[in-house]
Amino acid sequence: MTQEAVTANTAAPIPRGRKQPAKKLPSKQLLGIAGIIGFLLLWELVPRVGIVEPRFLPPASEVIAALITDFGLTAFWVAVGETMLAWAIGLVMAIVLAVVLGFIIGSSMFLRKFTNSTVEFLRPIPSVALIPLAVLLFGVKIESTLMLVVYASFWQVFIQVLYGVADVDNVAMQTAKSYGLGAMARVRHVVFPTALPYLMTGIRLAASVALILAITAELVIGSPGLGREIALAQSGGAISGMYALVLATGLIGVVINLVMRFIERKTLSWHSSIRSEVIV
Amino acid sequence: MRFLKTLGYVLALPLILVAIWWASTLGETNFFVPTPALLAEAFAETWFGERIVSDVLPSIGRLVVGVVSAIIIGIVAGLLIGSIKWLRDLTEPVLEFFRAIPPPVLVPVLMLLMGITDGMKVAVIISGCVWPVLLNTIEGVRAIDGVLSDSAHTYGIHGWARVKYLVLPSAGPQIMAGIRQCLSIGLILMVISEMFASSSGLGFTIVQFQRSFAIPEMWSGIVVLGLIGVALSFIFQWTERRVLRWYHGLREVENAV
Numbered sequence: 001m002t003q004e005a006v007t008a009n010t011a012a013p014i015p016r017g018r019k020q021p022a023k024k025l026p027s028k029q030l031l032g033i034a035g036i037i038g039f040l041l042l043w044e045l046v047p048r049v050g051i052v053e054p055r056f057l058p059p060a061s062e063v064i065a066a067l068i069t070d071f072g073l074t075a076f077w078v079a080v081g082e083t084m085l086a087w088a089i090g091l092v093m094a095i096v097l098a099v100v101l102g103f104i105i106g107s108s109m110f111l112r113k114f115t116n117s118t119v120e121f122l123r124p125i126p127s128v129a130l131i132p133l134a135v136l137l138f139g140v141k142i143e144s145t146l147m148l149v150v151y152a153s154f155w156q157v158f159i160q161v162l163y164g165v166a167d168v169d170n171v172a173m174q175t176a177k178s179y180g181l182g183a184m185a186r187v188r189h190v191v192f193p194t195a196l197p198y199l200m201t202g203i204r205l206a207a208s209v210a211l212i213l214a215i216t217a218e219l220v221i222g223s224p225g226l227g228r229e230i231a232l233a234q235s236g237g238a239i240s241g242m243y244a245l246v247l248a249t250g251l252i253g254v255v256i257n258l259v260m261r262f263i264e265r266k267t268l269s270w271h272s273s274i275r276s277e278v279i280v
Numbered sequence: 281m282r283f284l285k286t287l288g289y290v291l292a293l294p295l296i297l298v299a300i301w302w303a304s305t306l307g308e309t310n311f312f313v314p315t316p317a318l319l320a321e322a323f324a325e326t327w328f329g330e331r332i333v334s335d336v337l338p339s340i341g342r343l344v345v346g347v348v349s350a351i352i353i354g355i356v357a358g359l360l361i362g363s364i365k366w367l368r369d370l371t372e373p374v375l376e377f378f379r380a381i382p383p384p385v386l387v388p389v390l391m392l393l394m395g396i397t398d399g400m401k402v403a404v405i406i407s408g409c410v411w412p413v414l415l416n417t418i419e420g421v422r423a424i425d426g427v428l429s430d431s432a433h434t435y436g437i438h439g440w441a442r443v444k445y446l447v448l449p450s451a452g453p454q455i456m457a458g459i460r461q462c463l464s465i466g467l468i469l470m471v472i473s474e475m476f477a478s479s480s481g482l483g484f485t486i487v488q489f490q491r492s493f494a495i496p497e498m499w500s501g502i503v504v505l506g507l508i509g510v511a512l513s514f515i516f517q518w519t520e521r522r523v524l525r526w527y528h529g530l531r532e533v534e535n536a537v
Contacts, residue, residue, distance in 0.1 A: 031369035039374045056393050117290040118297065124509030126467045128483075129502045131475065132490035136498075208380075216384040216468070220475050227385070234388040242392075246385050253380025 058240045067244035076229075080248070083214055083225035086142050090149025091210045095203060098154050102161025103187065103195075112162070123159070127152035127213055128220070135221055142224065145217040152213045153206035160202030164195030197271055204260040211256055215249055226252075314496040319503070322496035327504055331485070336504065339470055339482040342398060346405025347466040351459055354410045358417025358455075359447060368418065379415060383408025383465060384472050391476070401473040401481075408469045409462040416458030420451025453527055456520050463512050471505065482508075 043060040046052050070076040105111045127148045134144035168191050176190045218227025226249055233242035298316060305315040314322065327336065361367050361375075386407050394400040424447065432446045448455075474483030486501035521528065 028369045031366060032373040035370040035372070035374050038370075052393070113289045114293055118293045120513070121294070121506070121510055124464065124467075124513040125502075125506035126464065126471060126509055128468050128471045128475070129486070129505035132486055132498050133502065135490060136495075212382040212384065212468075215382045216472060219384055219387070220472060230385060230388055234392065239392065242388060246381060246389060249385050250377050250381035253382060254377055257376070257380055 055239065058243060062240045063243040063247060066240040067247050070241075070244055070248065076248075079224070079226045079229045080252070082142070083211075083218065083227070084252075086145040086149060086214045086217075086223075086225060087210050090146045090214065091153055091203075091207060093146070094150045094153040094206060094210070095157050097150070098157035098202070099161060099199065102158050103165060103191070106162045106165030106195075107187075107191065112166075119158075123155045128216060131217070131220055134217070140222045140224075144221050145214055145223045145225065148213045148217045149210045153210040156206040156209055157199065157202040160198040160205075161195055164198030165191055167198065168194045197268055200264045200268060204257075204264055207256050207260050208253065211249075211253055314499055318496050319499050323500035323503060326497050326500050335481055335485050338398075338480060339474065340508070342401050342481075343405065343466055343470045346402045346470070347409055347462060349402070350406045350409035350462060350466070351413050353406065354413025354458065354462070355417050355455060357410075358414045359421060359443060359451075361414075362418040362421025362451070363447070368422070375411070375415065379411040383411075383469055387469075387473055387476050401470070404473045405466050405469045409466045412461035412465065413455065413458040416454045416461075417451055420454030421447055423454070424450045449526075452524055456524060460516055460520075463516055464509070467505070467509055467512065 040060045043057075045059075047054040047057045047059045105115055130148055130151060131144075134147045138144040138147065172190050172194075173186070176186050181189065214225065215227040215230075217223055218225035219231050220227075222228050222231065226245060230242055230245045230249075233239075233245060302316050305313055361371055383404075387404050390400050390403050390407065394403060428446060428450065432442055437445065470481075471483040471486075474481035475487050476483075482501065482505060486498060486505070489495075489498040489501060
């Protein structure tokens with residue numbers, strides 16, 4: 001697992017590293033690895049020396065061993081699968097809903113003004129406030145998780161799409177009109193490319209929010225998934241097991257971040273924000 | 281006249297929605313969906329009494345302490361890590377990992393380490409809120425304009441003056457973006473830490489209502505959380521406009537050109 005953590009983590013700064021001269025790269029990565037090793041050593045020492053009781057904070061080696069054992073268990077992968085399923089379905093539903101509504105509302109000044117106060121009121125409502133409602137409506141099932149995930153990640157994407165659609169260049173729009181592009185063609189060739197960078201940022205944010213909410217719902221409501229396993233491990237006194245699961249959620253978070261960054265770079269390879277990063 | 285028009289835009293949709301809600305619950309007696317009147321009554325009865333002192337204020341207190349500490353820790357550590365390159369390289373992977381851990385997962389961990397106390401709830405809030413502020417501050421400090429930085433250097437601006445006149449203003453927009461994220465995470469964590477392990481507070485009360493099937497009261501609790509969220513977002517917007525007044529002014533000028 002150390003190996004995996006190291007590779008997963010050092011992969012993150014690479015795109016930024018390209019800005020710097022190539023010869024500086026190794027030392028940067030070495031320092032990063034040193035940071036991880038230092039952190040693990042610290043974690044190993046704190047309980048061993050007795051600053052915190054090992055009963056409450058087991059040393060790193062124990063937790064990592066527990067995580068490796070987890071990797072061999074079907075139950076662990078089933079829980080991961082359940083969490084990722086809720087994450088993926090919720091995220092896709094939120095994105096579809098937000099894109100459709102965002103483009104419709106964003107393209108009309110009237111609708112934007114008309115919905116503004118309602119959006120500003122609904123958006124800050126923390127999705128965890130819906131937990132009691134979800135429990136009443138769906139009980140301890142995946143639907144409860146989905147409801148929270150969709151509500152939370154919808155706003156991230158929706159607001160970004162609104163900003164994106166509002167950002168359309170007036171001259172480009174007028175040009176498209178005078179060239180006789182129809183409404184659909186204008187959306188396809190003018191509005192969509194302008195909004196795409198915003199949309200991708202929204203999706204990236206929504207992806208991590210969706211993971212947070214998926215695991216929260218499982219933790220608090222007890223719907224199936226990694227979150228419930230963590231709550232069970234904690235109440236059952238399997239402390240190293242609990243820390244191992246926490247590490248696992250962190251690894252999933254890192255992987256999601258990396259994948260989202262990658263998708264963003266691929267879809268926006270034509271956009272100046274990405275191009276400049278690669279060329280310089 | 282313009283004022284009336286704006287007011288119309290602000291109020292129209294909420295009024296329509298409430299009217300639909302009212303009309304659809306009029307003839308029915310659905311157990312899960314209270315009528316607006318019933319909800320308003322439950323709201324007034326539940327929250328305008330001793331509950332404000334016993335549940336709402338302590339929750340808000342923990343939230344404020346947690347968020348403010350997280351902001352201070354995040355900015356100070358961010359300034360430090362952002363301005364020292366080797367420290368940044370050293371800590372970056374570890375920080376990225378910590379940020380990737382969903383914060384609610386830390387509730388059981390901290391419960392174990394600290395017991396079920398107010399300190400644990402504040403620690404939960406800090407441990408989740410600090411990352412967006414910290415990482416945004418680091419990014420903001422890193423992205424300081426090179427020419428500005430060199431000029432400050434040439435004019436012999438060092439130490440605290442450099443932080444106050446160069447670093448904080450140029451990282452300001454980024455830091456504020458981090459704080460905005462931190463507020464909503466803080467509210468979520470406040471509720472979760474109370475739902476999970478507490479005998480008082482908003483989260484606890486709402487779950488209590490839900491378990492005892494006091495549906496209108498439960499809905500009113502959700503409304504309270506919504507109102508706190510809205511209030512936080514207004515306070516933030518107001519503060520941001522003041523703190524970043526120069527920045528928004530600059531943007532307006534740039535956009536006008």
